[in-house]
Amino acid sequence: MNRRRTFQSQKSVRHGAVLAVTCLALATVVSAMASLNVAVPGIARETHASQTQLSWIIDSYSLVFAALLLLAATLGDRFGRRKALLGGLGLFTVVSAAATFFSEPEPLIVLRAALGVGAAFVMPATLSTITSTFPREQRTRAVSVWSAVAGASAVLGLLASGVVLEAWSWRSVFWLNVVMAVLALIGTYLFVPESADPEKQRVDIVGAALTVAGLGVLVYSVIEAPEHGWGSARTLAGIGIALVVLAGFVAWELHHPRPLLDPRLFRNTPFAAGALSVTLQFFAFFGFIFVIMQYLQLVRGDSALVAAVSILPMPAAMIPMARNAPRIAARVGLRRPWIAGLAGVGAGLAVLAQVGADSSYWLILTGLVPLGAGMGLAMTPATTAITDALPSRLQNIGSAVNDLSRELGGALGIAVLGSALNAGYRSDLNLEGLPGPVAEAAHSSLAAANIVGARTDNPALIDQARDAFASGLNLALITGAAAALLGAIAVALLLRRAPAEGTEAAAEDPAPKVPEAV
Template sequence: MRTIRHGAVLAVTCLALATVVSAMASLNVALPDIARETHASQTQLAWIIDAYSLVFASLLLLAATLGDRFGRRKALLGGLALFAAGSVGATFSSEPGVLIALRALLGVAAAFVMPATLSTITSTFPRDQRTRAVSVWAAVAGASAVLGLLASGVVLEVWSWRSVFWLNVVLAVVAVIGTYVFVPESAEPGKQRVDVVGAALTVVGLGILVYSVIQAPEHGWASARTLAGIVLGLVVLAGFVAWELRHPHPLLDPRLFRNRPFSAGTLSITLQFFAFFGFIFVVMQYLQLVRGDSALIAAVSVLPMSAAMIPSARLAPRLAAEFGAHRPWIVGLIAVAAGLVVLAELDADSSYWLLLAGLIPLGAGMGLAMTPATAAITDALPSRLQNVGSAVNDLSRELGGALGIAVLSSALNAGYRGSLDLEGLPAPIAEAARSSLAAANIAGTRTNDTALIEHANDAFASGLHLALLTGAGAAVLSAVAVALLLRHGGSRSPDVHADTDARLGASERG
């Protein structure tokens, strides 16, 4: 038996984690270049970003189960290899539809990689080293999105948007080599059977729901097609809950949500990342297309958000110990909402100081709220269910991001099109301007129509206003929900653990 080098295992798993987490945000910096070169519409840009997040979230529970059962090292190697291959394919693509399909493929790969990183750490590290290792993992998970933006901004200063995918390839290949050399195999082959029906219901339900939201500006929010799609998606997801309640080996036992702290943490993480990733999608386009910043300057411009997030996250446990977890948690969510309300006032003539005034409370609020929300998910469950808690935390983050990008991009698109006055313009130019701000800028430049560019920038600011107010509303909703769920101290339902333990015991015996 070879000696396990725990430091190397931690470094490799964190690199693999950073590779898939950063990919969720890093491509946002390249959206203006992608729009200009591929002529992607605003809806297609949303799909290029959200195809990754949607598939990632939909397959996360199933991939975690498969990794636990058949081998986490195999899941890491296979997922990273697929991630590298899909990224190579994306570097040679020039059609929006092909990019969307390849980003979905990368989402499949990421779904296998992310849960396998944490499960590898918890299964290979001794108990006395595990807490420190998990804290490093959590720090990497939190910082990777912003670091991805910054790294993409740097490479885009020298190369085209395809360099973002080449960066994915390099990171994934190094992680594959490290996994092959240093990471031991671990698995729990008798843990549980695979709930294929539950996984299929999740993918179909979320797919229909997100598709209907992203396409809503194309067909109208009140159209029969949009409303029917949203209702159908929700019905399928309700069917998933009903199936999981009856299944002896559920991907996720809905009874866990009887535990109020667990429910509060899950809802809070979902809505926080709904607002956060939706904001990143909107603001990267604003900074480059409206303000005219380069990709690197745009990425650097949002760094104060991280500078505020890190100390507030470190401060959150002390505040929770002194005032109770729910107080800093709720204050953090209100700060997120306040920051987004300030940022919603941005327009073509705004100074950087207004952007900074919104980024600081947004970052500080995320740090204050994220720590107690994550702790509520894990602390609410007994030790034997910690893997479930980790999976739910990851799922909440990715699902919130997918829905946030879908809803806020849809609100941005609706606001942009609703404010755009194209009367008197030739039909081809008007159609191009309606598709996206990047296309409007290209059309205005080619025809020397500065009025079109200015008007399109103002229309985009109107869409940004609507989108960020929607994100602020989600943060307020989360604060209210947390306050209501924990209003009596958030005592747990005593029968939840017993019910779940009994079901797991029956699963293991089966």
């Protein structure tokens, strides 16, 4: 009787509407990660925020987002994924609207962190709703759409923010969040069915606390590392504490009868390969977005809108490739396009690492296309490997692992590539003969060097600073390329004994094997 009722409810679901609404909700929280970068100059002018405060206005969102993902996914699994979507989107709407009424940096940091709480409930619920609602024969293609939206939303968020900033202040970026969240909220209420773990098991509170503490300290330490130095006692102590806490989390989960996330899941090599691949892909991707937007605006002198438009060839290549990835995988298997996609990301970043202060846009375009195509080709196999490794009752955890890998990769990529950019800039900047205050200001950032050079009528300083910034950019992008190529090698090794069948063949196995303890 229950099976018949489930079948009837599945028939009544409007899958196209569910996919559209969940992808809109996903785009709302993903675009918010990057879109505010465009508004940083306006925020700095009005709020008089320091560089550290500006960094936290941007990064507090990712910190809370990543730290709460597993707990939020578990609560969604326990109490209902539709409820998680409605609650997360409602919080996102209210907090985004509240942010428009403040002009001090401290409240904005707190409100961006609160946005991260809402996003942590929304993002895992979107993918788990798709994987638990769609029939298996339609699931892979739906996941490919989700992957394309996940990859392109950050860039499209930059573009949308650039457009609204042409006419309004930085507050318009938060109002854009409100509009998108309200539309997704209405769509969720009207079209998304409820789904949850029917067993209604108790939440692993200790595991959740260890996850939040460990990931919170780790991401905090990585974000602060460029400020204090990667070799500083504060950074090393923070990372060390985080690793100890996370080791404690693993030990606790291994002995818990109903763990928040069973570490033995990673014995499944496709699951492990998917999580590692997503982490390294978005390490490279979000790190690239962070440094390239500075290059386009500070070195090339583009406006926020022109800078956003300049990188549109990347999502233009990414979206169709992500849509066609299931068809390619069905013919040649997941492994080959997956590895080729990661290699494409590495190749694109290696090309972009050749840009200089006066490089033609054609060189940038030559790197953007393989970067976007590679992201699109690799995202769908990686996400599919994670979700197909788990039964339907654990889909919220699978999607949370996918999202956690993405957020941690992005936060680490921004911190590491940003640190490499700063190191290259400072080491290549020759400030001999300049007065102390001028040299100190120019050494802090390219933006400060541009201001000091204009005030002191020293165009040579500006040109030298631009060249030094380009040198730092080269180092940062080579680092991103190395991460992507490392991902390709890891996937090749982990899946070297995997069957050659593609996603359609994989669909024949209705019950993927997972550890019994789960």
